[in-house]
Amino acid sequence: MGQYLQNYNPTGNVVLSTLLAALPILLFLYLLAVHPHKTKDGRKEYGIYAPYAAIISALSAFALVLFVMKMPVPMAISAFIYGAAKGLFPIGWIIFAAIFLYNTTVISGKFAVLKDSLSGITSDPRLQVLLIGYSFVCFMEGAAGFGTPVAVCGSILVGMGFNPMTAALVCLIGNVAPALGALGVPTFTLSDVSGLPILELTQQSGLQFIFMPIVVAFWVVGAYIFREKGKWSDLWAVAPAILVSSGTFAIVQLFTAMKGWYMIIGMLAGIVSILCTMVFLKIWKPKKGFGQQKAVTPAAHPTKDIVMAWMPWVLLGISVTLLSVQSIKDSLNSIFIWKYTVPNLDGLSLVQPPIGDGSLHAVFTWDILTMGGTGIMAAAIISGLLVLRLSGQQWAKAFSVTGKKMKSSLTLLCCVLGFSTLTRFAGTDAILGLAFTKTGAAYPFFAPMLGWIGVFISGSDTAANSMFGNLQNITAQQLNLNPVPITSSTTTGGIIGKVINAQSVVVATAACYEDQKEGMAAVGPIIRAGIPHSVALILIYSTWLWFQYYFLSGMLITLPGK
Numbered sequence: 001m002g003q004y005l006q007n008y009n010p011t012g013n014v015v016l017s018t019l020l021a022a023l024p025i026l027l028f029l030y031l032l033a034v035h036p037h038k039t040k041d042g043r044k045e046y047g048i049y050a051p052y053a054a055i056i057s058a059l060s061a062f063a064l065v066l067f068v069m070k071m072p073v074p075m076a077i078s079a080f081i082y083g084a085a086k087g088l089f090p091i092g093w094i095i096f097a098a099i100f101l102y103n104t105t106v107i108s109g110k111f112a113v114l115k116d117s118l119s120g121i122t123s124d125p126r127l128q129v130l131l132i133g134y135s136f137v138c139f140m141e142g143a144a145g146f147g148t149p150v151a152v153c154g155s156i157l158v159g160m161g162f163n164p165m166t167a168a169l170v171c172l173i174g175n176v177a178p179a180l181g182a183l184g185v186p187t188f189t190l191s192d193v194s195g196l197p198i199l200e201l202t203q204q205s206g207l208q209f210i211f212m213p214i215v216v217a218f219w220v221v222g223a224y225i226f227r228e229k230g231k232w233s234d235l236w237a238v239a240p241a242i243l244v245s246s247g248t249f250a251i252v253q254l255f256t257a258m259k260g261w262y263m264i265i266g267m268l269a270g271i272v273s274i275l276c277t278m279v280f281l282k283i284w285k286p287k288k289g290f291g292q293q294k295a296v297t298p299a300a301h302p303t304k305d306i307v308m309a310w311m312p313w314v315l316l317g318i319s320v321t322l323l324s325v326q327s328i329k330d331s332l333n334s335i336f337i338w339k340y341t342v343p344n345l346d347g348l349s350l351v352q353p354p355i356g357d358g359s360l361h362a363v364f365t366w367d368i369l370t371m372g373g374t375g376i377m378a379a380a381i382i383s384g385l386l387v388l389r390l391s392g393q394q395w396a397k398a399f400s401v402t403g404k405k406m407k408s409s410l411t412l413l414c415c416v417l418g419f420s421t422l423t424r425f426a427g428t429d430a431i432l433g434l435a436f437t438k439t440g441a442a443y444p445f446f447a448p449m450l451g452w453i454g455v456f457i458s459g460s461d462t463a464a465n466s467m468f469g470n471l472q473n474i475t476a477q478q479l480n481l482n483p484v485p486i487t488s489s490t491t492t493g494g495i496i497g498k499v500i501n502a503q504s505v506v507v508a509t510a511a512c513y514e515d516q517k518e519g520m521a522a523v524g525p526i527i528r529a530g531i532p533h534s535v536a537l538i539l540i541y542s543t544w545l546w547f548q549y550y551f552l553s554g555m556l557i558t559l560p561g562k
Contacts, residue, residue: 003359004075005350006427008434010068018435020068021428024419025457028057028502033528047524049517050506051408054415061419065426076422078345082362083421087413089366091147091503093373095409095510098151100402101380102511105312106159107398108388113309115160116299122281125162126238126290129170129224131281132156134217135245135273137174139317141181142266147507148372149175152316154511164519166227168508168526170220172499173533177216177246178269179209179253179492184262186461186491193356193469194487197559199260204488204557206257206265208545212492213253213269215540217246223533228291237286244280249273267321312383319375332369340364345425354437354474355430362425408520409510416502420457429457433468437475445546447472447486448493452538455497464494482549484557489545496541499534500527 011017031053036046047053058080065071105111122128132153140149150171157167180187180202187205191198218235221242225234252269261268301309322328342362349360368374384390390398423429432453436446450472454464468490476486498504505526513519548555 001072001074001344001348003348003350004071006352006355006430007069008352008355008427008431010070014435017431020064021423021431024057024061024064024423024428027060028053029527031056032502032524033531047521047528050502050520050523051412051415053524054412054419054502058415058419058422061422061428064428065422069426069428071426072344074344075348076426078342078362079349079422079425080418082342082345082364084414084418085364086421087415087417087503088410089368090371090373091417091507092406092410092413093371094147094376095151095373095413095507096402096406097373097376097380098148099155099405099511100398101312101316101376101383102152102155102159103398103401104380104384104388104390104394105309107394107401108384108390110305110309110312110388111159113301113305114156114313116301117306117309118160121278122285124238124286124290125228126221126225126234127241127281127286128160129157129162130217130221130238130241130245131274131277132160133167133170133224134174134177134220135249135270135277137171138177138213138249139267139270139274140320141175141178142264142268142270147504148320148376150504150508151511152313152376154508158512163227164509164512165522165526165529166224168505168512168522169227169529169533170224172504172508172526172530173216173223174220175498175504176496176537177213177249178266178495179205179212179257180262180265181461181491181495184265186465186494187262187488189462190465190469190487190491193466194473194483195470196473196484196487198262200484200557200559201488201491202257202260202262202265204484205492206254207555207557208485208488208492208548210254210555211250211544212541213250214243214246216537217242217249219533219537225290230290234288234290237288237290240284241277241280241286245273245277248276264324267324308387311387312379315379315383315387316376319379320372323370323372323375329367329370333367336369338366338368340366349425349427351427351430354471354478355427355433356470360425405510405514405516405519408516409506412506412520412523413503416506420463423457424463429454430468430471432457433471437471437478440479442546443475443479443481444486444489444549445542447476448489448496448542448545449538451490451492451494452497452534454490455494456501460503461491461494461498464497465490482556482558484559485545485549493538493541493545496534496538499537500530502527505530 009017137149137153154171249269252272256265345362347359472487473483476483509519
């Protein structure tokens, strides 16, 4: 098959080309969150069943790339299948393993002990949200990413009695706090595609996100409080704990970023935040309780039982952390790794300036031994055998319950990843990105929005950086702007898009809802509920970066020799 040259103005009219490129995404949003329909009992609801919305949007994406972009049919099919395969591995595998681990703890009865032990630290639901929906989420994002934080922490909050939709939403918002993503992979990718040094990009990301962890922590707890009809006074009442949790995270994140330790920033900051928050909550209590706070004292358990209840989650943290060590990954991958070059796709989609210069590669890598899901499953198996001591019947029940929950989620994930990969290889994502480059001196305000849109489309900070990292660098140079802060904003702005990214929301619903149909029906409402939060956060962040760029030049990192 011949090569396909991406065309960033296929209609000859920039405005029309941009609108057509946005059509599948707008249609997906409309179907998920806006389209009105009546239920069987006559109630009016908004948003259709999520898998149906994904399938219809995928068909519209096919129509766009075949008839407008003129992409060859075999290439379009290969791109969709390639993306769908990534929906199964590593993402679907992470969700399955996380939910399976959770189910083993529930079936064994140890989750009830864990819940009582957390209530022993604090029975205040605001502080439980802070500890699990913020500190734990931050650690898991730094250690594993790819949906692990919302899958694990969302299931814990639901097990503690939180409303599934609320649990999903607060975990999605809490996932915004780590600036550099899982193991620093997005930043490494950004450096690779843009050609800018990773040290400078890491340092700049830390300086750009200097106060955002604190903003996000207040936002997470506030989102919970106001969903429960609380008041501002309920938020300020727990401000000391929020400042301890987010302040320690922010300090460690900035320190490690300035040192250039991009791989361990989220993990280390998350661990410090968890420990400091737990210690602080042992010595400080809010003067006034909140909402449905339990009036009874949680059941007391022997120390041994509490340790056993926590052990599966400790093993999870240890396993995903070990898999983040490059030497361990290399050793395991030397034992087994399978790479498949996708036919009719690899090296055939040619990128043009200013997006880039070269071809997109499509190699499906099945590094099953080092996937985050494998680390979680290893923790589940080890804890199930040695700690929980599950019977054969309990193992079977855990697998059965998990498998039933995953059917619709995997269908949706494959469709979403399929059509987002299709549009990336066709070049329609780049058309949307180029629209932002026409803003001139205001570009520092819009640069993080490019990452935000990239994550919303692709579901991954890494994919967004691959898509727009070089474009940001080139645009900055063309506009005579410092390329380091402009380019690094792709990562830091992008992570805010995870709040409303369909992939992240599907992961959250799969983990938080027992009934899979109910979970799929909740995808649209969660995205609709998350839009105001994500839009407000990106506007605040974009304004901050514009102000920082023009008025706080001392916080801008320059290239060596500049």
